[in-house]
Amino acid sequence: xxxxxxxxxxxxxxxxxxxxxxxxxxxxxxxxxxxxxxxxxxxxxxxxxxxxxxxxxxxxxxxxxxxxxxxxxxxxxxxxxxxxxxxxxxxxxxxxxxxxxxxxxxxxxxxxxxxxxxxxxxxxxxxxxxxxxxxxxxxxxxxxxxxxxxxxxxxxxxxxxxxxxxxxxxxxxxxxxxxxxxxxxxxxxxxxxxxxxxxxxxxxxxxxxxxxxxxxxxxxxxxxxxxxxxxxxxxxxxxxxxxxxxxxxxxxxxxxxxxxxxxxxxxxxxxxxxxxxxxxxxxxxxxxxxxxxxxxxxxxxxxxxxxxxxxxxxxxxxxxxxxxxxxxxxxxxxxxxxxxxxxxxxxxxxxxxxxxxxxxxxxxxxxxxxxxxxxxxxxxxxxxxxxxxxxxxxxxxxxxxxxxxxxxxxxxxxxxxxxxxxxxxxxxxxxxxxxxxxxxxxxxxxxxxxxxxxxxxxxxxxxxxxxxxxxxxxxxxxxxxxxxxxxxxxxxxxxxxxxxxxxxxxxxxxxxxxxxxxxxxxxxxxxxxxxxxx
Numbered sequence: 001x002x003x004x005x006x007x008x009x010x011x012x013x014x015x016x017x018x019x020x021x022x023x024x025x026x027x028x029x030x031x032x033x034x035x036x037x038x039x040x041x042x043x044x045x046x047x048x049x050x051x052x053x054x055x056x057x058x059x060x061x062x063x064x065x066x067x068x069x070x071x072x073x074x075x076x077x078x079x080x081x082x083x084x085x086x087x088x089x090x091x092x093x094x095x096x097x098x099x100x101x102x103x104x105x106x107x108x109x110x111x112x113x114x115x116x117x118x119x120x121x122x123x124x125x126x127x128x129x130x131x132x133x134x135x136x137x138x139x140x141x142x143x144x145x146x147x148x149x150x151x152x153x154x155x156x157x158x159x160x161x162x163x164x165x166x167x168x169x170x171x172x173x174x175x176x177x178x179x180x181x182x183x184x185x186x187x188x189x190x191x192x193x194x195x196x197x198x199x200x201x202x203x204x205x206x207x208x209x210x211x212x213x214x215x216x217x218x219x220x221x222x223x224x225x226x227x228x229x230x231x232x233x234x235x236x237x238x239x240x241x242x243x244x245x246x247x248x249x250x251x252x253x254x255x256x257x258x259x260x261x262x263x264x265x266x267x268x269x270x271x272x273x274x275x276x277x278x279x280x281x282x283x284x285x286x287x288x289x290x291x292x293x294x295x296x297x298x299x300x301x302x303x304x305x306x307x308x309x310x311x312x313x314x315x316x317x318x319x320x321x322x323x324x325x326x327x328x329x330x331x332x333x334x335x336x337x338x339x340x341x342x343x344x345x346x347x348x349x350x351x352x353x354x355x356x357x358x359x360x361x362x363x364x365x366x367x368x369x370x371x372x373x374x375x376x377x378x379x380x381x382x383x384x385x386x387x388x389x390x391x392x393x394x395x396x397x398x399x400x401x402x403x404x405x406x407x408x409x410x411x412x413x414x415x416x417x418x419x420x421x422x423x424x425x426x427x428x429x430x431x432x433x434x435x436x437x438x439x440x441x442x443x444x445x446x447x448x449x450x451x452x453x454x455x456x457x458x459x460x461x462x463x464x465x466x467x468x469x470x471x472x473x474x475x476x477x478x479x480x481x482x483x484x485x486x487x488x489x490x491x492x493x494x495x496x497x498x499x500x501x502x503x504x505x506x507x508x509x510x511x512x513x514x515x516x517x518x519x520x521x522x523x524x525x526x527x528x529x530x531x532x533x534x
Contacts, residue, residue: 222382259391263384274376
């Protein structure tokens with residue numbers, strides 16, 4: 001009977017998750033926007049272009065993201081169409097319902113007339129990638145939608161052209177991680193003054209006290225990485241697993257060993273990821289941009305949550321065989337795996353200390369000092385440092401009872417919330433890769449550009465500073481910057497006359513993006529770069 005109840009609970013949980021997926025599919029339409037174009041003549045014989053925008057329920061289009069491109073020598077004058085409206089929480093005015101716009105065309109209209117319409121919008125807090133559609137229009141025939149044009153230049157030439165363009169710009173300062181208003185403005189002012197490059201703590205320590213002191217300083221700095229928003233959600237899960245294992249024998253030493261196994265998994269994986277970043281120049285935490293990785297994390301968390309409710313039993317006994325000394329192999333291996341998972345998840349939150357360590361490690365290794373490859377492991381040791389102590393504390397808890405079951409259930413609810421979050425993030429990333437789908441939970445700020453070459457051209461022509469924000473879909477700190485710091489009136493006023501570009505750094509298959517990330521040493525997200533034309 002009890003086994004039947006467990007099976008029932010398991011099936012109910014799976015159906016619940018499937019239902020949430022179905023609701024997501026309904027709430028965020030696969031195609032929130034459609035655009036149609038018609039070429040006609042009015043009663044006076046004037047050429048008229050009509051654009052018809054279809055907007056799904058609960059979606060909206062940004063006014064400042066709409067653009068119409070016509071052949072050279074032809075101009076469009078808007079004479080009919082609704083006015084956009086203000087929307088709470090949005091800096092740009094928006095269109096909330098389907099609408100049409102009509103333009104008088106001035107100049108010679110050759111048929112077929114090729115036009116391009118650019119637009120971007122959001123639906124229920126999820127913003128879509130900017131989209132451009134192209135039509136070939138005639139006065140007599142139906143409009144023909146043209147396929148997207150291939151890149152004008154081959155990939156290699158496009159990269160070389162951008163590299164030549166980038167040589168004309170000097171980097172004034174670089175920073176990483178989330179910063180509040182005061183810290184961000186302080187960095188901007190130092191960068192403008194040419195002193196931001198002196199802010200590398202480890203570089204100063206290395207220059208003054210030597211490599212040994214700088215390396216030892218990395219350990220306490222690694223301890224601070226436990227406070228990043230990517231590691232904090234794992235703490236209830238870790239305490240639940242370590243606490244349950246330690247309480248099985250009610251021994252302080254057992255809790256210490258479980259915490260040590262968790263820390264070992266964190267140290268080895270975090271250090272290994274850091275070494276790969278140093279040797280290959282890959283962006284730290286790039287795996288977090290994979291939808292399948294996030295789906296896998298969601299499944300792991302769901303299984304852990306079901307274990308907290310005793311719906312199923314996770315048995316790692318096949319790995320015991322005395323491999324972990326006197327402690328029970330199953331629990332030890334589970335703690336080790338959780339530590340490894342926490343290290344990978346931490347890659348999505350890049351603190352400044354991580355950038356310091358990776359840049360120092362890369363610089364030392366490039367100068368022929370192999371010690372640089374061990375610095376990421378020291379950072380992992382710092383992250384792992386508190387867990388044996390916490391595990392020993394869990395081993396001293398009172399004996400299990402009803403209170404422990406209630407605590408496990410509370411932890412189970414928190415783990416389910418984490419599973420839903422990573423499942424949702426996986427859906428967002430998967431839809432972002434399918435074209436015309438939401439790319440992030442936060443849109444590019446109003447007045448910003450999204451293409452770096454175009455932004456450089458504008459900054460060069462107008463002789464203005466150029467500000468780069470490298471962001472990613474899975475980057476929590478990136479979304480937090482857009483919600484808070486970038487919306488502060490003082491920050492907006494300070495950067496008002498600058499050319500600002502938000503560079504999405506998720507697509508590692510783009511050679512141009514790879515060249516950009518390599519040139520500006522973007523190891524993690526968010527990364528900010530302030531430049532000026534020389």
